[in-house]
């Protein structure tokens with residue numbers, strides 16, 4: 554079976570993990586500092602704050618900028634649920650904006666429609682590794698005095714007009730094993746504001762300033778040195794991983810010729826790092842999505858649906874009173890019905906790409 558995802562962990566990762574184990578310094582320590590510094594240099598930001606996962610990165614970032622009950626935060630409806638849930642964790646209200654029908658990232662025109670007097674922040678998501686419309690969203694934030702959060706969980710190394718994502722607003726990354734680089738579990742907040750970084754550092758460690766002097770309510774959201782040691786090595790490999798993903802996507806763009814399949818799209822001026830290679834099944838495709846995925850499975854090719862429903866249709870959100878009518882995100886709802894991800898990860902070999910393309914082009 555060609556899997557939909559495979560983390561690439563090599564001998565170097567095993568060696569550095571063994572070193573940390575032997576050192577006996579297992580929790581947050583020097584490796585975390587080193588990982589944070591390398592990540593800041595890579596993204597071109599002043600500060601990086603390592604945390605225990607990407608959900609925590611979003612949660613801590615929103616807390617650090619003071620989002621609270623009564624506030625509204627605009628997020629796309631087509632994303633992983635953690636993006637919107639991070640707003641709920643503050644007692645605030647997620648307000649859903651629709652997405653672009655080609656990039657599946659937040660639609661800036663709809664963002665403007667959804668702004669109210671209560672809006673405090675916008676979380677854009679660089680979905681599948683494609684940067685969202687940063688220029689337009691940044692301008693909206695400036696005009697309306699809103700905070701810009703970039704959910705970059707799926708976009709390590711992606712660029713917008715030559716600048717790394719995570720360096721425009723407050724960046725929130727995930728290092729879950731399916732991501733473009735991994736630490737097992739892990740997350741990172743990037744910001745060029747020293748004061749926001751300082752608050753994030755307090756929040757991840759029991760609100761502790763000086764030892765046993767707790768100046769705010771914090772939690773234990775720390776990353777371990779084991780995870781950071783993995784991250785240092787994976788970050789060095791990230792550009793190579795991404796180049797391979799881009800090459801694989803280019804191959805599919807060139808060789809998938811079957812009609813009825815809308816291939817992955819990339820806007821000019823962005824570096825798309827293909828966390829996912831997502832296609833949509835159109836009406837003239839010979840199979841339904843389910844039948845297509847079954848056909849792929851029968852031919853030993855993994856595929857997945859990211860995501861089968863927009864966040865506002867999740868039971869949790871339905872229980873809170875979100876409906877299709879009051880949310881008004883028709884593109885998100887339509888895309889969720891027809892999207893499917895094909896394998897694009899860097900472990901794919903030349904013959905895998907050829908086999909996948911041939912299998913799809915000869916769909917019955």
Ligand SMILES: Cc1ncc(COP(=O)(O)O)c(C=O)c1O
Pocket residue numbers: 606607608609632633635636678704706707726727728729739740
């Ligand atoms: C867009 C997005 N945001 C946030 C997260 C949360 O990251 P984590 O799984 O590390 O908590 C993910 C992870 O899948 C994600 O894809």
